[in-house]
Amino acid sequence: MKDIKKPEFMKAAMQARSHNAVLELLIALIVLFVGQFLVSMLQVPMMVVYLLGNADYREMMLNYSVDLQRITKILQNTPDWFILANLFLEIGLVVIFLVYCRLFERRKANTLGFRKKGCIFEYIKGLLIGAAAFIAAYAICILTGSANMNVGTITGANILYVIGFFGGYLIQGMAEEVICRGYFMVSLTRRYHVSTAVILSAVLFSLLHSSNPGISFLAYMNIFLFGIFLSLLFIRYENIWIVGAAHSMWNFLQGNVFGVQVSGMSLQPSLFESDLVGSTWINGGSFGLEGGFAVTVVLLLANALVLRGMSKHGFFVEAEPVDNPHDRAAREKRALQQGFYQGNAPGNGQNIFSQNRSQQQPGETGRNMEQEAFRPQGGEMQQAGQPEEKKGEYENMGLNPEETPWRPKEAWEQEDKKTAFDQSYFKD
Numbered sequence: 001m002k003d004i005k006k007p008e009f010m011k012a013a014m015q016a017r018s019h020n021a022v023l024e025l026l027i028a029l030i031v032l033f034v035g036q037f038l039v040s041m042l043q044v045p046m047m048v049v050y051l052l053g054n055a056d057y058r059e060m061m062l063n064y065s066v067d068l069q070r071i072t073k074i075l076q077n078t079p080d081w082f083i084l085a086n087l088f089l090e091i092g093l094v095v096i097f098l099v100y101c102r103l104f105e106r107r108k109a110n111t112l113g114f115r116k117k118g119c120i121f122e123y124i125k126g127l128l129i130g131a132a133a134f135i136a137a138y139a140i141c142i143l144t145g146s147a148n149m150n151v152g153t154i155t156g157a158n159i160l161y162v163i164g165f166f167g168g169y170l171i172q173g174m175a176e177e178v179i180c181r182g183y184f185m186v187s188l189t190r191r192y193h194v195s196t197a198v199i200l201s202a203v204l205f206s207l208l209h210s211s212n213p214g215i216s217f218l219a220y221m222n223i224f225l226f227g228i229f230l231s232l233l234f235i236r237y238e239n240i241w242i243v244g245a246a247h248s249m250w251n252f253l254q255g256n257v258f259g260v261q262v263s264g265m266s267l268q269p270s271l272f273e274s275d276l277v278g279s280t281w282i283n284g285g286s287f288g289l290e291g292g293f294a295v296t297v298v299l300l301l302a303n304a305l306v307l308r309g310m311s312k313h314g315f316f317v318e319a320e321p322v323d324n325p326h327d328r329a330a331r332e333k334r335a336l337q338q339g340f341y342q343g344n345a346p347g348n349g350q351n352i353f354s355q356n357r358s359q360q361q362p363g364e365t366g367r368n369m370e371q372e373a374f375r376p377q378g379g380e381m382q383q384a385g386q387p388e389e390k391k392g393e394y395e396n397m398g399l400n401p402e403e404t405p406w407r408p409k410e411a412w413e414q415e416d417k418k419t420a421f422d423q424s425y426f427k428d
Contacts, residue, residue, distance in 0.1 A: 035096035087168030112182035113240030126245025173248030202227030
């Protein structure tokens, strides 16, 4: 059975304690909940400003009437500045996960894929990959007649918003990659095969979009395939910069360049306007291109290309059981307690003879200490491999009871010969 070779940053993450998949998921969700709670505290003042500035909301408050449908509509139609601010606030999620890894798991940032060497080049490469992937999907919609592109009406204020959304998506895309790839997927590889971690992280990534309006089965599948694509890129280039950039550019082009809804979100200021017409199973309809078959084709092809490149660079090896260092240490401790010695045990450094010699008191010999190491609790010496009932039977040293150095074989075969101690017995 083949598996994906584990990069060095994943091996470094194995120094932290591992958990089963369910517990890893719970930890990720708890840390995410804490991060979102802290971020929401910063959103409260902005929400108050928005609601007080909304005429419908002020009217309801003045008339002491509450219409849940109107309130829901008000909350869904938040202004562009509010959406933009929320994108920037997701930097808090990145900080929360980094702090958690550092304080509770003793993991450095590099175990999440934050590699310093070549980070700028890798980020630019990721931007180009994300752009190429989305443009290919959009081209399929244009060629099939399921999308029309029009020049948008861009004002000076909208240009500033477009630039702002580019910066916001750079943060938002990286935040989702830190959660699903840098933390959750890497954490799973401490106990499971890399291929298993790739699939489970993609499942989590798709489930995090469950609350998006207009979600469909095909949209779930496409987000899952997008998660697989980003996970493979993450492993192939061994850094998180490239996948964070690819994710960010995909969202920015979709929402702020071509004017398509991003995972069901409301339309944002964009350079162009796109009319999704015809077959919604191709263009994704109200969910955006991510809910259509055009994205499915592109992502399947993209995954195939990445897998082919990984195969050429030797990323596929024979699957081996994941040997967690904490589990290994526990096994070694149990083995030593049972009287077995593993000479290549990591962290052991010496055998039981050297351990006893290190505790030797002045005047004691190494031979005495070695004997003491194998002396049973009853105080009698027991030879290895001898059953309990034969304790103490060592005078013949395993030889024929009738044959000893003091009475050689010739002595008891020839009763008339009196043979003294035979020194030749020890020549062999």
